Each structure stands twice: as structure tokens, then as C-alpha cells.
Amino acid sequence: MPREQFDVIIAGGAAVGSACAYFLTAHPDFKGSVLVVEKDFSYRRCATSLSAASIRHQFSTPENIRMSQFGTEFLRHFGQRLAVDGVRPEAGFHEGGYLFLATAAGLDALNENHRTQRALGVDAALLNPEQLAARFPWMRTDGLAAGSLGLSGEGWLDAYGMMQGFRKKAISQGAHYRENEVVQVQRKGRRITGVGLDNGEALRCGVLINAAGTGGPQLGRLAGIDLPVEARKRCIFYFQCPNPVAPCPLVIDPSGAYFRPEGAGFIGGIAPADDPQCIDFEVQYELFEEVLWPLLAARVPAFEAIRCTHGWAGHYDMNTLDHNLIIGAHPDIENLLFANGFSGHGLQQAPAVGRALSELVLFNGFRTLDLTRMGWSRILDNTPIIEKNVV
Template sequence: METIDVVVVGGAIVGSAAAYFLACEPSFRGSVLVLEKDASYQHCATGRSAASIRHQFSTPENIQASQFGTAFIREAGSRLAIDGETPDVGFREAGYLFLAQAAQRGVLEANHRIQRELGVHAALLAPDAIAERFPWLATGDLDIASLGLSGEGWLDAYGLMRALRRKAIALGARYRESEVTGLVRQGRRITHVEMSDGSRVACSLVINAAGSGAREVARSAGIALPVESRKRCVFHFTSPARLPNCPLVIDPAGAWFRPEGDGFICGISPPDDPECVDFEVDHSLWDEVLWPALAQRVPGFEAARVRHAWAGHYDVHPLDHNVILGAHPEVDNLLFANGFSGHGLQQAPAVGRALAELVVHGGFRTLDLTRLGWQRVIEGRPLREVNVV
């Protein structure tokens, strides 16, 4: 039976970031095997996301993780180059624009104070400044807005994931298309990983980066992971409206939109948000919720027409919508990176680096993410993120 030093369960953006940072860590000389159940990645959250990154969070760890994410994405061409071939992840730094009414002003201002203390390049805008900068917006009901001036935007998420994967392989990590069916635990340690083809791999350490499938992986090791799969639908639409300098806009009602190709994409969290594993698009969200909200905010969107739509899944941590990162106190060699609640893409570089540090050094070295660990979960003490889109 094969023995591997580190087995990563899940080979999408988070698992591939972990493999990359382990493979390029000078003091790590071990073997890395990434197990991904679907090498086409057609249903992974990375490829079905809005592919965006922002610094406008309320939790310092989220802000700092995304700041590193931006720095990494800006340098992706050089960091992830192979034999002189540099990937282009198409990063467009057009910003996020959070719109708020009077009742939401205090939250936006409190978030802004935290963001500014951590060096976030964002500005608060009064209604007249919003209207001057974005004349295509209806601003009559707005009291304030927060605009990211640099470091925020959107990119080719699938391209970044593939570039991380290719670079990790070039540095010595191995990938295998195989579904993990269970972790074999003896006392405080995972000894083997079992796969659907009946094979087993002995291991020194396991990283659970299985996204919406992470709960079942954890359960096989006797750990109750409080992460749920929630469906999110994204609609691509066209409109005769012209929106120069359009950022990713978040309406007070929760709807968001941004430019994409010759049109726009948009979405909103469903009013009723049960656990879900199917990929069927809920078109009533467009007809009954999104279109009315978008047409009210951008008068030119009254003539919007949906061209296509898709559904993906968030791995949601209902306690506080923040990732659960690190080892559970009952198992020494099983690391978790689950429950990103829609922030996996933008936090993947920082979390990949953090996981590598936990493996190699036994603790965080560059960014202290201790508060995102299991302790708050076990104690029911949420580290609540207010800015969840």
C-alpha cells in the first residue's frame, strides 16, 4: 500500500492552493497527493462562482486574507509560470460598491473604520457623490455607499484554479481522480484514506478541502462538521443600458450585479435558503426578485433579458459564515478548510499558505488565523461576518 505524507481531499481552488504552497515550501520535503473526484471540475464551486474578490469585510481576518489574495492574483503570472509560460487570470480591478439606506449607515461606517485601519483602499460616498460618479444609478433612497478603489474586482476563477494545479504538479505534487469514501481513524490520528475504487492510501496528514462534500469526509472520521450546501443561482443578462466604470454593485436589498462580457451577471441569496445539492436554476428568482430590484436601481435594466443562467453551491458555515480552519482538538493530523460561505476563491491563496504553515511549522507564521479555528465552533461563539453577499 502506498504511503503519502500529505493527502489533500478536494482539488479545486482551496485544495490546489494548499498543494501549491506545500510544494514550494523550502523546508517541506514530503509527498503531496491531491484526490479530486471530478477532474473536469464542471460542478465545483470555483468554476460556478461570481469569480470576484473584495476587501470590504467586517472581520479583520477576512480582510487580510483577501488582501493577500489580491497580491497573489496580481503576481499570478510570475508565481505560477511554467517553462516561461505565464498564465493570465484576467484580473479586472473595478471595485465593489456597497449601497446603503439610512438604516444601514451605521454598519457600513463601522465596517469602513475596521477596513481603513487595515489599509483597505475604500471610500465612503454621500448620495450626491454616488450620483456624480455613477449617473446611471437611481440614488433617491440611498444614504451612503462604500466603494473599493483598488484591489477589488473579478477574474477568471477557473483559469486561476488550473494554473495553481499545473504549478503544484510541476513542483512535485500528484493529482489523482478518485472519490474519497472515508478516513480511517485510530485514536487521535488518521491512518488511511479510502477511495471508491477500493484502494487505500496510508498518510501522515490529511487536509479536508472537499467543499460541499467536506461534511461526509469529516463524518467518516467521527467529526461533526457544521457545514451545509446551499444553492446559488447566477443569471447572465444583456441590456441596452450603458454603465461606464461599473463596479460590482451590491444593492441594499441584497441583489448584486457586475459586467461580464457583452452584458452583466447578477444574483441574490434566495429568501428561503435550505440545504440543496441539485444544480437546477430557480428562474423565479429572476422574475420575482432580481429583475424588479435591478430595474429599480438601474432604470436602463427595465429592458434586461436573461441569456443564460447556472447554479452552483456555497459550503456555508451557518454559525458565522466564516471558514473553519485548522485541526479539530480530537484529531491531530486532520486539517480542515471548510465553510467559506462564498469566499473560497478570494481566500484560497491565504488559506493555502496557512495550511502549508500548519503542516510544516505546526502553527501560523505570516497571518494569525487562530480565531477561525474549531474552538469558537465547539463553544458556539460566533466570529460573525456582517458583509456576506
């Protein structure tokens, strides 16, 4: 019996994989078939569903800025672009802004990043401590030298709604989805010829795309490629405050702690000091009690009275070289495209990366946004791209 053939197989069907399926099937020059292989259609434990669901333009790397700018532009017209049979999906995009705070030690970096951002059209303003206190009277500005506030384009959204919007539109345009996992990769020389699924099926493909998140390294190894990517656990805590703290953007404290509004309360988090590779989903409530809460209360006096009601844990697919995306083909394999190592930026970069992957399939190169620097060359040469605004 002949094996089933697909022109493109995408391993991983969350935000990035589904965005890629959407852009491919939407392109008038693409006449082929697309299969998205996703191991869990509930998406309960994928990074998309468990993220802080935010988007920002305040990066130091031009490519990261431009990817998020496209993400914002897409989100602003999300329902119109992804409508299926007249039903418009909702991404719940709220442009509440990001606020990066800096002490004197971080002021030069903040100013340098701001110059880069402004040159690329980022709508952000630098505020001195007096301006911060006037705009956000609930904030303690002791020890601060400045803050960079996103005035438009940045904010938070419904991550699951965004992912499902891409998925449903891709299916309506002809993409196929299967609830399986790729467990084998057939390679002949410099080309992938097919994959094997966990149900025993063997499929042929013209192009294989690795959008498998924290499963990306295992998929890479099946093809003989080592990805410098590890799963790193991040806990997000939901808490409520009895006193008003508004208006409130997504605040990044110099300590690394962050918080933003979420419904009737707030969510917040901080990277743990000990950050090993980790795949469990246990919530580290001691991280909130011992580390995060004191930092939040020091910055926002009203937060001394907060009550954490619940939390959840997800995972970054952390690029251990430089915390930036790895996109495109490895020089050893022509038709295996990678989109891995997002390091917490996958949701906001999904629209741009999905579009970029579709261009690599269609044209064997980037057309709208040049992401060449984010490819494999820097990984193999050990020349990291230093993103100064890692959160």
C-alpha cells in the same frame, strides 16, 4: 502488498486544495509527498467554476480582510509566480471595485465597517448620494444614504484559470493528482492513518486535509467529526442591457441583490428567501423574474430593458454557525486539517488559506497570517464571529 504512502493527502482539488498543494510543494522546508484527490477533473460542478469569481476587501472581520488582501497581492503577480516552463497562466484579474450601498438604516454599520477597513489599509472611499450620482449617473440614488467604493484591490477574475494555474504549478513541483474520491478514513485514536478511495485503493498518510467543499461534512463524518456546514444553492444570471451602464463596479444593493459587468453584459444574483440545504443544479429562473429583475430595475433604470440569456447554479459550503471559514485541526484529531465552511468566500481566500494550511503542516502553527480565531474553538464553544458584510 504494502499500501502506498503519502506525507500529505488533500481531499478536494479545486481552488483551495490546489493552492495548498502549490504552497506546500513550493516551500523549501517541505521535502515530503503530496497527493490531491479530486473526484472530477472536469471541475464542471465545483464551487470554484460556478462562482461569481470576485474578490473584495470590504469585510468587517480583520481576518477576512487580510486574507483577501493577500489574495489580491498574489493575483497581481499570478503569472510570474505560477509560470511553468516559461508559460505564464492568466487569472484575468480586473480591479473593477466593489460598491456597497446603504440606506439610513445601514449607515452606522457601513461607517463602522469603513473604519475597520481603513485601519487595515483597505483602499475604499465613502460617497454620499450626490457623489454616487455624479460618479455613476446611470444609478438611481433614491433612498440611499451612502456607498462604500473600493478604489483598488477589489474586482473579478477567471476562477477556472486561477484554479488551473495553482494546479499545474503544484504538479510541476511534484504534487500528484488522482481523479478519485475519498470514501473511507482510517483513524487510530487521535490520528488519521490512511484513507480508502472509491476505486478500492487504500493509502497511508501523515496528514489529511479536508478541502472537499460541499463534500466536507461527509468526509468529516468518516473521521467522526461533525462539521456545521451545509450545501446552499446560489443561482447566477447573465443578462444584457441595450443601454450603456458604465463605469460599473460590482454593486451590492441594500436589498442583497448584486450585479457586475461580465463580457458584453452583466451577471447578478440574490440569495433566495427560502434557503434550505440543497444539492441540485437546477437554475431558478423565477428568482430572476420575480425577485432580482425588479430590484435591479429599481436601482438602475436602464435595467428595465435587460434580457436574461442564461444562468447557472452552484453551491456555497455554508457554515451554519457564522458564515466564516473553519480552518485547522479539530481537538480530537491531530493530523486532520479542515478548510471548510467558506460560505461563498472560498475563491478569494484560497491563496491565503492554501498558504495557512501549508504552515500548519510544516510548523504546526500559523506564521504569516494568524487565523487562530477561525479555528474550531468558536465552533465547539458556540461563539460565532459575526461578519457584518455577508453577501
